[in-house]
Amino acid sequence: MKITINNKEIDVKKGMTILESARKAGIKIPTLCHIDNLFPSGACRMCVVEVEGWPKLVTACSTEVQDGMKVNAHSPKVLMARRTILELLLSNHPDDCLYCDKNGQCELQGLTEEFGIRERAYSAKRLNHPVDTSSPSIIRDPSKCILCGRCVRICEEIQDISAIDFVNRGAKTTVAPAFNDGLNVSSCINCGQCIMVCPTGALSEKNYIKEVINAINDPEKVVVVQHAPAISVTIGEYFGLEKGIDYTGVLNAALRQAGFNVVFDTSFAADLTIMEEASEFVHRLTNKGVLPMMTSCSPGWIKHVEQSYPELTPNLSTCKSPQQMMGAVIKNYYAPKKGIDPANIFSVSIMPCTAKKFEAGRSEMMSGNMADIDVVLTTRELAKLFKMLNIDLKNIAPQDADDPLGERSSAGKLFGATGGVMEAAIRTAYNLVTGKDLTDPVIGDVRDLNGIKEASVNIDGLQLNFAVVSGVGKARKILEDIKNGKSKYHFIEVMTCPGGCIAGGGQPHGVDLSKVKERMKTLYSFDAGAKLRFSHKNKSIKKLYDEFLGKPLGEKSHKLLHTKYVKREVCK
Amino acid sequence: MKTSLEKKKRDKLIPILQEVQEKEGFLSRESILKISKELDLPTSKIYGVASFYNQFRFQPRGQYQIQLCRGTACHVLGSAKILEILEGELGIKHGETTRDGKFSLEIVACIGACGLAPVISINGEFFAKLNPEKLRTIINEFRQKDQNNVK
Known part of the structure; x- marks a missing residue:
């Protein structure tokens, strides 16, 4: 069927909303x-539009198209309504934007700017709730x-956690x-997906830029x-770099700068x-260990299992992330x-993740009384740090990372x-069992953005089933x-965030699927062009085992690289 | 998406909350956690629903339950000021109970005694045509009454 929006004729399908149709036609x-x-929830009312012959404005997000519908998305009446809605939203909103984490990236601020609102039209009592800084990850x-x-x-x-809800009523x-x-103390798993969708500065990551600068100085x-x-x-997106390229070298150099x-x-x-x-997987397979084994790289997922499925912690791989x-x-x-005293090392990690801040603070993640990781910065914080230091990624020659790690x-x-952990693990597990490498290392079945993916691989006559969530x-x-x-x-990979780390809660704000796909594509083209495609062939890894660790699952590995899980009591 | 069984359980939430409050006087953290387990509903959802309605309390009622009328007539004759003084005197917000468990303060929409405005009731007894001074005397009387009883 056809509808028109702002006099533009658009082909639409039954069941589509006005908002979807408008986006398809490039109308914002x-x-x-x-x-x-x-x-659709229809909560904010900003998307109201006028439909010819209809008495009232309707929300574009929750109104389905009808054949021949004539929509005006930017009539004077619509613009006036949107402006009033904005002014009402601003009536009790703090206006210290200068000091807000979201300054410059705030959707509310952006719309206020677009609508040219230059003064407070309705003056209500300013909200004054206490700030919750209790979480190691999220403010x-x-x-x-x-x-x-x-x-x-x-x-x-999406996350099925329900740590938060509306409390009280009305104003x-x-x-x-x-x-x-x-x-x-809530069931929050620190994934930060709430931060990704928050249109204002109400949710943000706990910022550790100052600690990092102090350490550097x-x-x-x-x-x-x-x-x-x-x-x-991802980082290139903040500096307008060409898409589809992996900037590891530039990032190394920028961090040194x-x-x-x-x-x-x-x-x-x-x-x-x-x-x-x-090795742990093969060990479990051959020694009748607990199966299926579940991956343990994603700290939000780990907390979820600990608090909601404590009986399944034996299924979690004991590997640290x-x-x-x-x-x-x-x-x-x-x-x-x-020859450096470990106490003088300040260990920073840059992660696409807010839950990593929580993970780094876990008591299991210490050697003696020293934290293995001192500070975690998200991708967003790193971009801020670079901008603060006037480091422009456009003008930096790539460098290698340091030896030997x-x-x-x-x-x-x-x-x-x-799917990446699974793919890498299958490549190496296959070698551990058969002594040979897969001729085609690509496990295509785990390479898309679906929430649940399955693969089945025959390793030495044994048909193994894998799931990727x-x-x-x-x-x-x-x-x-x-x-x-x-x-x-037999083996299940779970990543807390939909799409995995490239769409993690520490990444650029918003849930733009096309950007996530772009990042994914970049990773796969990096893999396709790489000389070294198997973890077990990494010479530095071999050296680390020869010089220090001994062998996988050995005594030293056990002490340094593996962890334990706890049953966690929270308000679920 | 939730299954129909889960939906059915959700539908029972409010009657369950009412029953628990009737038996225990308020909704304790422990009972909310228990209900959450029983209905397989997140505590945040239960607290969200319970805090939406004025009828649910999260603290036990005090020995003396003060109800303040915030209806139209009382409002016109200064019930906002009465509320301010009560909260100040007792050191609690409405909906709360003093730490010693003596007083709890609750706002009601209208108790149907507009001729007596502004009015409060303490354990069902009405105190009419209040002003700040009168109110302070009443509160003090209740405090002393309590001390005398202890003696």
């Missing part, structure tokens, strides 16, 4: 509450909240965990930094993780090797996307199946 209708692929400032409900819905409908409504508690400290696989395929003394690539530790994890393995290796291997296979790099909400059925003894899988 503002909205502060809509999330793609979720049921919640309810005074800046416009009650659009995006965070509540993504937490419930007193806020978004908060049960009992108005802090996030730290401390002459006593050797500041070591590692960057996760997803960072180099920022003052970091030593630069490592977390993908190296991903290779190390694969050595341990694939790459971030933590790298942290342990830096302070326990690199430091003594270079800098070399990495493309398998380790794949950790950045959903991204978006922790999608794991519920799989977890229930395991609980009921019905799981057909």
